[in-house]
Amino acid sequence: MSFRVWILFLLQLVNISLADHYKGGTLSWKPTNPYSLTSPVEIIITERHSWTFTRYSCDNNIINTLGVYNDTQNATTATIICISSTATCTSSLFQNISSRLYCTDFTTGLQISTGTYYTKQYLAINSIIDVASRGAAWARETLTNEWSLVTHIDVTPISGKINTSPVTASLPIFQLYNNETSVIQILIADWDYDQVVRCRWSYQYSLDECGSTCFDLPNAQLNSVDCAITWTPVLRSADIANGLTQSTYVVAITVEDFVNASSTTPLSSVPHQILVYVSYRPTNTCTTRPNITGFPRRNLACYYARPGTFYSFTFQGRIYCLNDSIVEFISTSPFRVQKGNIFQQSNYTWAVSVSWTPLNNQTGLQPFCIAAVDNKGQTSNQYCVMLAVNGSNPxxxxxxxxxxxxxxxxxxxxxxxxxxxxxxxxxxxxxxxxxxxxxxxxxxxxxxxxxxxxxxxxxxxxxxxxxxxxxxxxxxxxxxxxxxxxxxxxxxxxxxxxxxxxxxxxxxxxxxxxxxAMSSTTTPSTTTSTATTHTVTTRFLGTTTYNTLYTTTGIPAYTTSTTTSTTSTTATTATTTTTTSSTKTTIIHTKIFSCNTLISTSKIK
The missing domain is CATH 2.60.40.1220 (Immunoglobulin-like)
Structure with missing residues (x-):
């Protein structure tokens, strides 16, 4: 048997043993200390992968206890390898990564579980390499096979520090209805906030960033700045020909950071691959999707989190039609998030509790996304935030x-x-x-x-x-x-x-x-037909020196008001009337309105 035939045979065995279970993922990296320029440079690579639930079984106990999370049909784990030239990979000091994941999220209704892992690498300073996680095991319903996640790593110092790659986040799967135009929002952020971050479709040529899943959404439009995909879903012709009423697509995008808006050379790149499930809208579904609330801050924003601080939230999923209910919550969570069981709060509201204590080694950007799923399989819009662990709080x-x-x-x-x-x-x-x-x-x-x-x-x-x-x-x-x-x-x-x-x-x-008209001096009218003179009291606007520290013009709020009166006598008496002056000072009070970002008395799944 020739060497080529033997390799093909081995690949077929891999395909058989690992088939039908991959459902997307992402890779990112960061230096542990961006200002440490001594070689080798310590970086942390974060990988996140989603799988078919029956192959990678997970539950709240496994999540909360960091229990065993492996493929039930094969012990092989996802690996990360250097795909640059042999000489470049060797000189960079990169070591292949093959470690089991820790489960962070799961959904039984949509048949997905997700796991993550953090790995330290020590790279020679100035190294520029591409690393990848690859396999031949996309879930069968995607009608694809090979998957490939590629990230570009460059540890060359820029202005006295090492770059940090962008971080991406979304739900692992989006549920859409045929012919209903929708927006698929990918949350992107960069710890190096002085740089520009853009999205693009992943390509198969050159580095093979997406295996057999490149450009899988027909006629979809990607906004490179907001990283939002606008698409009118349709079923695959192959699925229709096979009598199916649903299709599952793969979204494969790459997120890159640049030194400025005019630059076309990325400092780093990270992949983001997810599923999109499309079906006809069932006649018995509510015309209003479920809604999700409970996070103390707005969607798609960045908030501060302090290492060692306990955070607890309760997320509520609300339905709007009778006989509907929320059956589960689907999420993408940081490592070590603790989740509770779903419970009913009212006739229209179900909830789940989530808690998290960030660790020091989780310093950086940690995304969190969540959505509610009703008993008809309809999901709410996703709610995503980026948590800046150990950042500063404005x-x-x-x-x-x-x-x-x-x-x-x-x-x-x-x-x-x-x-x-x-x-x-x-x-x-x-x-x-x-x-x-x-x-x-x-x-x-x-x-x-x-x-x-x-x-x-x-x-x-x-x-x-x-x-x-x-x-x-x-x-x-x-x-x-x-x-x-x-x-x-x-x-x-x-x-x-x-x-x-x-x-x-x-x-x-x-x-x-x-x-x-309300502030001018008023003098009552007088007559000259009598010998009587009247006492006239006037109030005038006090003056003050303009404070140059103020950032605006106008009448200053800090004023001095003085009341005076004239002394007069009448022709028939010698009575003298005297008044005193008074001064009124307005006192300045200030209030610090602080963003104590994530502390909440609520609780999450």
Whole structure:
């Protein structure tokens, strides 16, 4: 038997023993200390793989106890190998990885379980290599075979530090209906927040980034910036020909980071491969998908988590039709997340508890995604966040009564256009939608003006200050306004863009438009027909020196008011009337509005 025939025979054996079980995954890497430039450089490679549930069985006990999680039909584990030239792989000092995974998530209804593993490697500084995890075992329903995950690693120092690859996240499978246009959102983030991250379809040529699953979604559109796939699902013609009423596709994308927006040479690349299940909408399904709530922060954002701190949440899945119920939650979780069992909270709501204590060696970006699944197999939209373990926690400093870190407050001129507020860290423009600065009238809570912080050219981020302008405001004289900000208006210029909490209380940031008709000096009329002179009391506006530390113009809120009176006598008496003056000083109070990001009294599965 020739050598070539023998190799083909062995590959057939591998295909038979490992067939029909792979369902997607991702690879990423990071230096343990990006500023340590001594060779070799210690990095951590994170792998995450999803499998057919019957092949890789998992339950909450296995997850919570870090129990055995292996292929029930074959002891072979997924491996990661260097695929660059032999000389390059050897000089890089990379060692092949072959380790069992730890189960983190599972769903019996969608027949998927997911496991992860972290491995340390010690690479020679300046090494540039490509590593891959490959096999020939895609789940049978995908009508594909070979799978390939490839990540590009470059440990050449840039500006005194080692780069960190992007991190990706989503549910392992999306459930869609035929002919209903949908958006598949992939969460992407980079610890090196000063770099640009983009998505693209994976390619088979050159490095073979996706095996036999490249460009599997027909006519799908990928937004390279938001990493969102827009697609109108259809069934495969092959599945229709075989009498099937459902199809399962593979999404294979690659996420890369660049030194700037004009660069075309990636610093690193990471794969992200998932499944999309398409079927006809059953006649008995609710027209409204289930909904999921429970996370203290908004979808797709980045939040701070402190190592050694216990976090607990309760996620609720809600249904909107009678006789429906939530039967399970599907998730993508960090290592060592503890999960409880699903329980019913009300006639329309089911819940699951989740808790997590991040470890020091989990410093970096840790994604978490979750969705609810009803008894008809219909899933809610996914809810994903990126957790920056051991990052810094930004906050806004808000005045209670008068201007200090926010300006202006108090009484301002009708021409006021410039506003500003301070944060505790350097900021940058958010990349997330749904971040707004709103101005309301206090007397009726009517929205006066809204600024979209992702797009508006009237919002600026200067170091740790947010500055925004209201052009041609047409303020109402004498009316008090208040300002609110949503989560994420203040986004840290580091890590994955950790978001500060917003504020919606109408007491935090108020200002009143000066009305000259209400504030001018009034002198009662006098007559000359009598010899009597009257005592006239006047109140005038005090003056104060403009504080150059303020970031806006207008009438300062810190004022001195003085009351005086004239002394007069009448023609018939010698009585003298004397009044005293009084001074009123407004005191500045400030309140630190902190984003204590993930602490919650709730609990999760």
């Amino acid at each position: 906050s806004l400093t808000l005045p209670t009564f008068v201007q200090s870190t926010a300006s202006p407050v108090g009484t301002v001129m009708p021409t006021q256009m410039r506003f500003s507020i301070q944060a505790t860290t350097s900021l940058r423009r958010t990349i997330r939608s749904g971040t707004y600065i709103d101005i309301y009238q206090l007397n009726n809570n009517a929205l006066f003006r809204r600024l979209d912080c992702k797009y508006s050219p009237d919002v600026y981020f200067i170091n740790s200050t947010i500055v925004f302008f209201i052009h041609n405001p047409s303020w109402s004289l004498g009316v008090t306004y208040f300002i609110t900000m949503t989560d994420g208006v203040a986004t840290s210029d580091q890590y994955c863009g950790v978001e500060a909490a917003g504020f919606s209380n109408n007491r935090y940031w108020r200002f009143t438009i000066w009305n000259s």
